[in-house]
Amino acid sequence: MANLTHKFSALSDATRLSVVERLMAEGELPAGAIVAQADMSAPAMSRHLKVLREAGLIHQRVEGTKRLYSVRPEAMRAIADWTMDHKQFWDASLDRLEAHLALSPEGDDT
Amino acid sequence: MANLTHKFSALSDATRLSVVERLMAEGELPAGAIVAQADMSAPAMSRHLKVLREAGLIHQRVEGTKRLYSVRPEAMRAIADWTMDHKQFWDASLDRLEAHLALSPEGDDT
DNA sequence: ACGTTAATTAGCGAATCAGTTAATTTTAGA
DNA sequence: TCTAAAATTAACTGATTCGCTAATTAACGT
Numbered sequence: 554m555a556n557l558t559h560k561f562s563a564l565s566d567a568t569r570l571s572v573v574e575r576l577m578a579e580g581e582l583p584a585g586a587i588v589a590q591a592d593m594s595a596p597a598m599s600r601h602l603k604v605l606r607e608a609g610l611i612h613q614r615v616e617g618t619k620r621l622y623s624v625r626p627e628a629m630r631a632i633a634d635w636t637m638d639h640k641q642f643w644d645a646s647l648d649r650l651e652a653h654l655a656l657s658p659e660g661d662d663t
Numbered sequence: 664m665a666n667l668t669h670k671f672s673a674l675s676d677a678t679r680l681s682v683v684e685r686l687m688a689e690g691e692l693p694a695g696a697i698v699a700q701a702d703m704s705a706p707a708m709s710r711h712l713k714v715l716r717e718a719g720l721i722h723q724r725v726e727g728t729k730r731l732y733s734v735r736p737e738a739m740r741a742i743a744d745w746t747m748d749h750k751q752f753w754d755a756s757l758d759r760l761e762a763h764l765a766l767s768p769e770g771d772d773t
Numbered sequence: 774a775c776g777t778t779a780a781t782t783a784g785c786g787a788a789t790c791a792g793t794t795a796a797t798t799t800t801a802g803a
Numbered sequence: 804t805c806t807a808a809a810a811t812t813a814a815c816t817g818a819t820t821c822g823c824t825a826a827t828t829a830a831c832g833t
Contacts, residue, residue, distance in 0.1 A: 562675035566821090567668050577752045584780060597822055599781055604820095618779045618830045626756035633746040633753065639739060642687045646736035676791085694810060707792055709811055714790095728800045728809045 555609040557635055560628060563608035568593065569601050573610060573624055581614070581623040665719040667745055670738060673718035678703065679711050683720060683734055691724070691733040 564570050572587055588598045602622060605611045610628045614621040674680050682697055698708045712732060715721045720738045724731040 558675050558677050558680050561671045561680070565668050565672035565675050568821095570668055570671070574749075577749050585778095588780090594823065595780070596782080596824080600821080603781085620780065624752070624756075626753035626760060629746065629749060629753035632742075633750065636739065636743040636746055639684075639687050640743065642734070643736035643739035643743065646734075650736060678791090695808095698810090703791095704793065705810070706794085706812080710791075713811090730810065 554628065554631065555607065557631065559608045560610060560632060563605050563610050566601070566604075568598075569605055572598075572601065573605065576611065576622060576624045577629075581621050583619045583621050585619070587622065664738065664741065665717065667741065669718045670720060670742060673715050673720050676711065676714075678708075679715055682708075682711065682715065686721065686732060686734045687739075691731050693729045693731050695729070697732065 564573065568591060572591075575587070575590075576582060584595075584599065584602060587602070588595045591598055602611065602613075602620075606613055608628070610625060611622050612625050614623070674683065678701060682701075685697070685700075686692060694705075694709065694712060697712070698705045701708055712721065712723075712730075716723055718738070719735060721732050722735050724733070
């Protein structure tokens, strides 16, 4: 299904992330509808869709001259699974962080 | 904290993803220990660490001549939150997918 | 067969990225 | 103070990315 870094790479672009979010919110959409709302040429969007497809994040269905795109739930699940694999780390760490901040309210950064 | 695409971008590189995973597994580590296990020069790794830092994924603590790195749990949480925001989509979709496959076992791809 | 619509691929330039070696900075120790 | 250790920044190169316009492919409707 293409690996995790590949998926993260696909989602590292604002245009592509919003396409994925829109497809999740609205369901299957033709390429034309996706281009219409983006301030970008059709070829540029077509390449973004290709990147998302190659990362396994979206699925393309052909219907006549139209290409209908939708998000692959398995791909989203793969990302969710990764975060869950490490939930123990960030969950516990956040608890400790909160406890610490409750005692000494500093404001730590980079 | 730097936005989501920024974090996805930082995690889109295999070297950086494994650094993050190692830090979650082993806890805080000095730059030297991180370089030691990567087949890469120190400057190259230093830049990867900078990318992770700028994405808000890791925290740097100075101790003498050493730079100690650790994963920021809030950053991991931000990613987990994003997946959870859309859980309803992928969870429900996967259920439908399974139900569908149970009836017609095809094997659909890109 | 022809023109139209939907979308993709081809080709180009500017910008960014990931690696290298060399040089610099900062702290610790003799 | 002089040297060594830890790490970063500087400067350079090759590869990739992202946008554009132009050209191509594929399916419909007449």
